[in-house]
Amino acid sequence: MPDAGGALQPAGEPVLEAIGVSRLFDVSRPWLQRVLSGGRRQTLRAVDEASFAIPRGTTFSLVGESGCGKSTVARLAVGLYPPSGGDIRFEGRPLRTALAEPKLRRRMNMIFQDPYASLNPRWRVRDIVAEPIRAFGILKSAGQIRDRVGQLLNQVGLAMSDGDRYPHEFSGGQRQRVSIARALSSEPDFLVCDEPTSALDVSVQAQILNLMKDLQQRLQLTYLFISHNLAVVRHVSDQLGVMYLGRIVEYGPGEEIFRAPRHPYTRLLLEAIPDLKVTGSRRTPVAGEVPSPIAPPPGCPFHPRCPLANARCSAEKPGYTRDGAVLVACHAVEEGRSTP
Template sequence: MPMVEKVMLEANDLARYFDVSRPALQRLIAREPRRTLRAVDGVSFTIPKGQTLSLVGESGCGKSTVARLVVGLYPPSDGTVAFDNQPLSVARADPAQRQRMQMIFQDPYASLNPRWRVRDIIAEPIRAFKLVDGKDAILARVGQLLTQVGLAPADGEKFPHEFSGGQRQRISIARALSSNPEFLVCDEPTSALDVSVQAQILNLMKELQRSLGLTYLFISHNLAVVRQVSDRVGVMYLGRIVEQAPAETLFTTPRHPYTRALMEAIPDLDMTGRTRIPVGGEVPSPISPPSGCAFHPRCPLANDRCKAERPLAQPAGESLVACHAVEEGRG
């Protein structure tokens, strides 16, 4: 009998809308209705314990909003999030559950308090959750964490401005690990770093996942990064997941036309001479998204059904694909 994977996080029809209307008086004078930005518009996924799900897509597709929803920084407008089979609102209200979930932010220059020494930055979650008693024990734990991420215990005496970008991101990882979490949300943790440093941070995160049994939700627009770290990948377009698949399946046999377009943007280092078909048009506004499939204005396979009916995710081999063309065999 096959083992059933334990689900660490489950999102079901998750949505987040923002009211971007002008002030009421201006709207009244101009006789215009309220304007709603649909940042996340019905996203569903599960992340098994110990695995990595990555969300990829163009800027503005809703990836970072999903990250903030699953750690409780934004309340959902619709849908649900469950953490270890508990509703997220219940889990966030319990300090013992809350410490199991942490977030690594995109910009290591903005996410660390410049007025605090590194030892205090890393020790803050330890003190907040009362994980260790006594100043000496806390400093010893901070030293262990710094060593774990490839820094020296003596670095705890320094301030953030004394470190490079990659070192600052290591400090951010040490702070995230200080509460002994099981689930980490990584919001583009390497995008502000140059390529050689990116590789070091990714290798560190993979090693920490193996040694500590961590579960990751990894947000990125860099397909090369995603391929390196992911067990499964979700491709987002205009607030929706259009394709989910195991990482290697997605890169070797992409099904959705948008996923294929992303793959076409990857440089052909092997110089195979394959024909590239660039995607025309621009990303529509999430304030007034197209009817039906949001990708249809740019899709070479679109027909009248695509313009009128929103596609639902359907199995296609090992993938889940929200595309009428794939469902009908037009792809």
């Protein structure tokens, strides 16, 4: 089934490739409680056979509602979680061996959602930014490190003198700039950005998104971008994956998916978004809510909310169907029951 990677990937070796990656979490109650009250082991399938490939210098976005597993993919991609199944490759080598080599390890980094929690409040900004440089031993002398930190701060639109200040002296947007400077300090070419702007106001979000685009062009960065905001995703993505209950249900070029969404979930998600153009108009809300990933529905995980569901959808898990450049996991699309 997971043919998503190889077939879709454009020319050039992907920086990161996931092949049928799954991640399970044990969410059972403690052993003693299970023995006493007769509960069973429970596992949560946070990511279910996800496959994708990110070519160099491009942005791959994962979008979905809370609990769909997109942040778990982010953590899998930098090795914070080992996968329970499948394979992740960084520049063609298994991620695990790549991580063991500092030379490769430093070439990936992460930007987190909350700039208030991801910076140590007791460190000066210059030490926060210098930490990866010191940890990887990239530069040795204090003077070199100071110059490099100044250069990094300039690159993200801060002044060298800002290095003497503490995180609490900065606004949310400025702190996110500090996070970006820190992520860039190990000279990475692959960045995982987990909701980097969702804690920010829109005007600040625009500044950060523009900055990230500039840096991508200048430094040939490759991004894995995680977000729940479809408008932001549309703005940044080259390739896009829509996740629902741990599965990538639609995968392909961002422009193509926004032009003609195939999967019923993607369509409903796009319709659910309030848009500036449609003043006063009524939207079609998606009915129902995301089911618990501990007990996902059988068959297609979306079938209880899907307007196109039939008996097959509730029994059989759909494989991927190719439609142009897009892969869709949906029986209705496969059988031609959906009219785009």
